Amino acid sequence: MKRLSIAVIVLCALSSYAIPADTYTIAGIVLDKQGEKVATTVLLQTEDGVEVQRTETKGRIGKGKFKIKKVLPGEYVIDINAGPLGQASVPVSIIAGDVKDLEIHLSTVPKQAVKSATEPTATSATGIKAGGQDQSYIINELSFEIKKMVAEIKHLNSELEDLKAMSKMWVNPLAIYTKEIILKNGSTVFGKIVYQDDKTMKVETLVGYLIIDRDNIVRVVDNIITEEQQEYIPEQIRDSYSPPPMPKLAQPQYTSADPMNRAASKQYSANCVLVGNISEKKDKQGNLIFTGEIKNIGGRRADFSKVDFVFRKNWSGETKTLTSFVRGAYHTFDSGITTDASLLPGAVGTFELYVPHSFGSFIGYSYVIDWEEYE
Numbered sequence: 018m019k020r021l022s023i024a025v026i027v028l029c030a031l032s033s034y035a036i037p038a039d040t041y042t043i044a045g046i047v048l049d050k051q052g053e054k055v056a057t058t059v060l061l062q063t064e065d066g067v068e069v070q071r072t073e074t075k076g077r078i079g080k081g082k083f084k085i086k087k088v089l090p091g092e093y094v095i096d097i098n099a100g101p102l103g104q105a106s107v108p109v110s111i112i113a114g115d116v117k118d119l120e121i122h123l124s125t126v127p128k129q130a131v132k133s134a135t136e137p138t139a140t141s142a143t144g145i146k147a148g149g150q151d152q153s154y155i156i157n158e159l160s161f162e163i164k165k166m167v168a169e170i171k172h173l174n175s176e177l178e179d180l181k182a183m184s185k186m187w188v189n190p191l192a193i194y195t196k197e198i199i200l201k202n203g204s205t206v207f208g209k210i211v212y213q214d215d216k217t218m219k220v221e222t223l224v225g226y227l228i229i230d231r232d233n234i235v236r237v238v239d240n241i242i243t244e245e246q247q248e249y250i251p252e253q254i255r256d257s258y259s260p261p262p263m264p265k266l267a268q269p270q271y272t273s274a275d276p277m278n279r280a281a282s283k284q285y286s287a288n289c290v291l292v293g294n295i296s297e298k299k300d301k302q303g304n305l306i307f308t309g310e311i312k313n314i315g316g317r318r319a320d321f322s323k324v325d326f327v328f329r330k331n332w333s334g335e336t337k338t339l340t341s342f343v344r345g346a347y348h349t350f351d352s353g354i355t356t357d358a359s360l361l362p363g364a365v366g367t368f369e370l371y372v373p374h375s376f377g378s379f380i381g382y383s384y385v386i387d388w389e390e391y392e
Contacts, residue, residue: 041115045117090112286315287317290314307370345357
């Protein structure tokens with residue numbers, strides 16, 4: 018009795034072990050780039066690359082179709098290598114149903130497409146269409162190269178403009194720096210005075226900052242660049258117009274052969290010059306104040322003496338002008354007008370220019386001393 022029960026138990030165990038789990042089928046078709054059916058070998062592999070099954074497509078008779086049966090649930094990869102016709106590697110997930118109508122397109126560049134069956138009903142997985150993908154890939158690459166070349170051309174144009182601007186600076190330093198500093202050794206420095214005291218002067222130049230001893234400076238010349246205004250010519254006569262010839266200047270006639278007598282008239286005219294340097298300072302609100310002294314070294318009275326400051330706002334040449342009248346002596350004209358900006362011969366007057374914070378930044382400035390002469 019005991020032997021019979023043991024035999025029954027062994028048979029039940031063997032029968033339960035032999036019952037296979039649910040299996041499914043993977044079916045599809047293999048096409049080349051032109052959409053033609055391909056006769057090739059289809060491998061079913063695990064994700065680790067271990068071959069599970071292989072089958073052959075049936076060529077013209079089966080129209081490139083394949084079918085892999087008795088596939089257990091899991092993650093697989095269908096790998097196809099048709100040589101010059103192309104390759105394909107398609108992941109397939111088997112969960113609870115067959116995968117049918119799987120359309121795999123071969124490509125010279127291996128690509129992947131994923132389609133998993135999640136329901137018992139028939140589903141399909143579509144592979145990568147090599148022709149359209151390759152074409153879009155090439156178009157994207159060409160577009161990227163074009164954009165890259167356009168960016169490089171813009172960068173080169175920007176550098177070219179910078180080089181042109183630098184060449185203008187070296188050819189004509191006065192285009193940016195209007196201070197011309199003449200030294201005792203005969204050399205000339207073009208730049209902007211950023212700081213000065215009774216011993217040294219710090220100048221910004223094209224080659225950097227220079228510290229110059231005042232004992233080596235002969236004089237500082239302020240150059241003003243004026244733009245030439247083009248003569249307006251009516252449109253009706255532009256083709257036949259020719260500019261008039263330059264008038265010939267008459268030779269000067271002197272009544273005295275003595276050069277000192279010829280310069281006597283200049284001695285009796287007004288001549289206002291800057292005494293020392295123009296000092297700059299800022300108040301607590303950030304406003305800039307320029308102060309200095311003007312002296313009349315001529316032989317006549319200078320009326321309405323003033324200092325015109327021309328501020329260079331940026332490198333493109335934008336300028337703004339501010340004016341400060343000199344505080345001198347009072348003078349009343351025959352018309353009844355009274356001014357306090359008159360400088361008698363030998364007299365010294367002060368000026369003060371207030372530049373508000375709202376004026377904005379500037380990269381440099383120049384000044385012109387102006388006055389009028391009345392009887």
